[in-house]
Amino acid sequence: MPAFDPSPMELLFWNALALIAAACFFAPVFRRLGLGTILGYLAAGLAVQLAFSGSFSEHPEELLHFAEFGVVLFLFVIGLELRPTTLWAMRSDIFGLGTAQMLVCGGLLAIPALLLGLPVAAAAIIGLGLALSSTALVMQTLDERRQRASLYGRKSFSILLFQDLAIVPLLLLVAFLAPTGESLDLGQSLVQLAIALAAIAILVIVGKYLLDPLFHLLARSGMQEIMTASALGVVIGAALLMDVAGMSYAMGAFIAGVMLAESAYRHEVEANIEPFRGLFLGLFFMAVGLSLDLGAVTANWALILAAVPVAMTLKGLALYGVARLFKIDRNASIQVALALPQHGEFGFVLFAAAATAGLLGDELSSTLIAIVTLSMAVSPLVARLEPLFLTQSAPRNLEESFDDAKGRTLVIGFGRFGQVVSQPLFADGVEVTILDNDADRVLDAKRFGFRVHFGDGRRRDVLRAASAAEADLIVVCVDDPESADRIVALVKAEFAQAKLYVRSYDRRHSIRLSQADVDYSVRETFESALRLAEKVLLALGTSEEKVTHTIADIRERDLDRLRQQAEGGLQSGLDRLHVAPVRPEPLNTTE
Secondary structure (H helix, E strand, O other): OOOOOOOHHHHHHHHHHHHHHHHHHHHHHHHHOOOOHHHHHHHHHHHHHHHOOOOOOOOHHHHHHHHOHHHHHHHHHHHHOOOHHHHHHOHHHHHHHHHHHHHHHHHHHHHHHHHOOOOHHHHHHHHHHHHOOOHHHHHHHHHHOOOOOOHHHHHHHHHHHHHHHOHHHHHHHHHHHOOOOOOOOHHHHHHHHHHHHHHHHHHHHHHHHOHHHHHHHHHOOOOHHHHHHHHHHHHHHHHHHHHHOOOOHHHHHHHHHHHOOOOOOHHHHHHHHHHHHHHHHHHHHHHHHHOOOHHHHHHOHHHHHHHHHHHHHHHHHHHHHHHHHOOOOHHHHHHHHHHOOOOOOHHHHHHHHHHHOOOOOHHHHHHHHHHHHHHHHHHHHHHOOHHHHOOOOOOOOOOOOOOOOOOOEEEEOOOHHHHHHHHHHHHOOOOEEEEEOOHHHHHHHHHOOOOEEEOOOOOHHHHHHOOHHHOOEEEEOOOOHHHHHHHHHHHHHHOOOOEEEEEEOOHHHHHHHHHOOOOEEEEOOHHHHHHHHHHHHHHOOOOHHHHHHHHHHHHHHHHHHHHHHHHHOOOOOHHHOOOOOOOOOOOOOOO
16 A cells, blocks of 8 residues: 655645544534633644644644634624724723733733743733733634623723734834844834824725725625625735734724724625634634644643643733722623633734744743643633622612502513513503513613613512502513513412413423413514515515415414424424425316
8 A cells, every 4th residue: 555645735635624624523512512612623723733743734833824814804893893983982991991901910920920030021021921812712702602792891802902902012112122132212113103003094094985985886796706805805905004014914904894884885794704704713723722832831831830820810810900990890800800811812923023032032932822822722711710700790779669550551571572562552542561670771761751660570569569460461571481481470370360461482482371371472583574474475476365364374373383382292283384385286187
């Protein structure tokens, strides 16, 4: 059997296949285990490195630099979702909270380096480099948990954005402190800063005045591939401009995204970029695992194993202290501290530059890069410690009076669903008492002229105070099925005189409500979906009479299926579903 001796091109394909296979195995498994896809990608990269015994690539760091395009695309997509006005409103968090985080974390993390006998200049670079967090990892985690818009998500993003802005000053600081005689004087530093500001100004002007007309012109061609290519071209061009100016690629992409946030083509551009973003971001995390210097880890394993938890703990404590200093509540401060304790991908760039400038030795630089990589690997596990530190927030209470709760119809829950339900009732002159246990929502409703009573509909005393005993009809519009079930049970036991109409979450919930003998329930998406289907059929040319008949038949079939499922389980009633187009049967002329 001939020896396996692939050509360079064949080896490239084998490498690509190995990464894809590892990603397809580890990412779903780690997500299923609740550890997150990021840790899965890191494990995939490490597994490929171990499987190929270091022969995967002579220069795995080149793959890491290539894969950084995923971070660039990620920041571009984030920018698309932030209007300039929103970004301006965040300025105090970006430059206040962000600056404080860098200085406090950098100073605290420099202390261990000083205690180990390193020079002040080297310790300062180490401290500031370890103060950086991973934008890609944190934002991806926030997206997976759908918490980017939360308080701690917004504060974390502000800190990360300032860290990206700080790359240029940090690299200038490395050059200034370098003992090799290549340090920049003040004049050169000011010139470099002026070039960076000019590049940002150019990007803002181009984004504001040229990008929209460009996309309009390309859209008229009707060629989807050209729109995709142009979107990628904008990202790459902005990233290169920032790189020429000495800033990070990601910052250029982010600014380009912000400039397109108000464009009419924003959604089109985002849809075109999204597949590339996910692919390259996964490749980036695999490249981190692949480029981990196992030799440096082996040679300095004791130092690394001690440094990673110590550095992350110090950084977490500093983050918590800074967040509390800026009057962020305790729970959100803890979440920020547990989200950002890892060290970031830009630490690779900073420590490599410091080694080139002679501030750090090559072995120390490799050890620091290993510390950064391992901190990123364990970060998803650190985030899972949240429940151990978070305290249950005391619900915000309002002094409530139910003196004006005289309506014979009681609506419980005034979210999006409850607000729509109340509109026809008000229009028909029905006196309605509305109850909601979200204090902020109650206050917001008051600003729009609604009288919403604050109270928990799961409590007997609250329902009594809201005149549930005199109500003819109670409408349950809460979005949590368990809460709805508790309210239904309470009303059935204590206020049986009232008819009970309930918002259902899904089929299982509808079956439970049917078994609880409510007067009427509707799945929150069922009727709106039928209404949309009705419009689609009409648009396709189906007669109005046939559409009405079809929709009525679907309602009847669904109700019949629900009855069968209530008696025989969720697999019952499958024959009531249409699984293929219904075609009229031809007449049999032989009989």
